[in-house]
Amino acid sequence: MERVNLLSLPSFENSYGQTIYLIKDASVKYELDWSKVSSQVDLIFGFFGNGLTFDLLEINSKSDARVSYMVGADVTLKYALAELDISNHSERHFEVDTNGIVNAGMANFASGISFMTVVFNLNGTGAKALWRLATVAKEGDNKLYNISFNHEAKNTHSRMENYGVVLDKSELEFAGISHIKNGATNSVAEQIAKITLFDENSIGKANPILKIDENEVSASHGATVGKVNEEHLFYLTSRGIDERAATKILTLGYLNPILSIFEGEEVGEYLKEAIDGGLSRHV
Numbered sequence: 001m002e003r004v005n006l007l008s009l010p011s012f013e014n015s016y017g018q019t020i021y022l023i024k025d026a027s028v029k030y031e032l033d034w035s036k037v038s039s040q041v042d043l044i045f046g047f048f049g050n051g052l053t054f055d056l057l058e059i060n061s062k063s064d065a066r067v068s069y070m071v072g073a074d075v076t077l078k079y080a081l082a083e084l085d086i087s088n089h090s091e092r093h094f095e096v097d098t099n100g101i102v103n104a105g106m107a108n109f110a111s112g113i114s115f116m117t118v119v120f121n122l123n124g125t126g127a128k129a130l131w132r133l134a135t136v137a138k139e140g141d142n143k144l145y146n147i148s149f150n151h152e153a154k155n156t157h158s159r160m161e162n163y164g165v166v167l168d169k170s171e172l173e174f175a176g177i178s179h180i181k182n183g184a185t186n187s188v189a190e191q192i193a194k195i196t197l198f199d200e201n202s203i204g205k206a207n208p209i210l211k212i213d214e215n216e217v218s219a220s221h222g223a224t225v226g227k228v229n230e231e232h233l234f235y236l237t238s239r240g241i242d243e244r245a246a247t248k249i250l251t252l253g254y255l256n257p258i259l260s261i262f263e264g265e266e267v268g269e270y271l272k273e274a275i276d277g278g279l280s281r282h283v
Helices: 230-239 242-261 268-278
Strands: 019-023 028-034 042-047 053-058 065-073 074-085 091-098 101-109 114-120 128-137 143-151 158-167 171-180 188-197 203-212 218-226
Touching: 065 074, 065 101, 065 242, 074 158, 074 242, 074 268, 091 101, 091 128, 101 114, 101 242, 114 128, 114 158, 128 143, 128 171, 128 242, 143 158, 158 203, 158 242, 171 188, 171 218, 188 203, 203 218, 242 268
Parallel strands: 019 042, 028 053, 042 065, 053 074, 065 091, 074 101, 091 114, 101 128, 114 143, 128 158, 143 171, 158 188, 171 203, 188 218
Antiparallel strands: none
């Protein structure tokens, strides 16, 4: 199915100079391709319609872009962001209403220095957000991802999974806060971060933070920064696989799941080649 360009839809501008798009047709898939954006980088997209599921693919964010996604009550937004070329500094905000769901994923295999801020505000009872990120920092890249969740209402659920590979004297940092606020009872916040370092001169940091202002909740986090698991490596090499190939297999093992978000898309094939080719040059 050919995707519809979000920027081709009717819009209006508010008093703050923000361009607003209201989307109510879930029968098509949507695309936000930043190569088609001129100077306007302050955008608001609203997705509305009880029980509807929207599908959005965003490609190559523009530097200094500020985008807000309003997810209405009982709406599901399937969101995928692919950074393929040059890394940028940009922001994304998701406002999720009652029983709204955001299933979001990001693949960043672009080069350069980047600072990405993503904030999920779970404003309505039963709102949910799942975030998955896979990235490679190589050839002197410096990447920082700040992913945060604000649980404003009861029975809200957030889950963050960040996976990264660092090589060639590069730097990668995962940060962010899961904040369950007072009154947000029976809420769940989960954080997972894993960074694999390929050389001693590379730097990886994972800083998961939980802020809990309520008692009747569930919150957990786990962070791992280090070399490829030695036990797993031994298992593969003991079965006749050379160490170089075994290391690549293990790394691909937790980067490849991000591809399921881009399944059936041309960009998915590009990402698969980027993961495989990028590691082949260094592992």
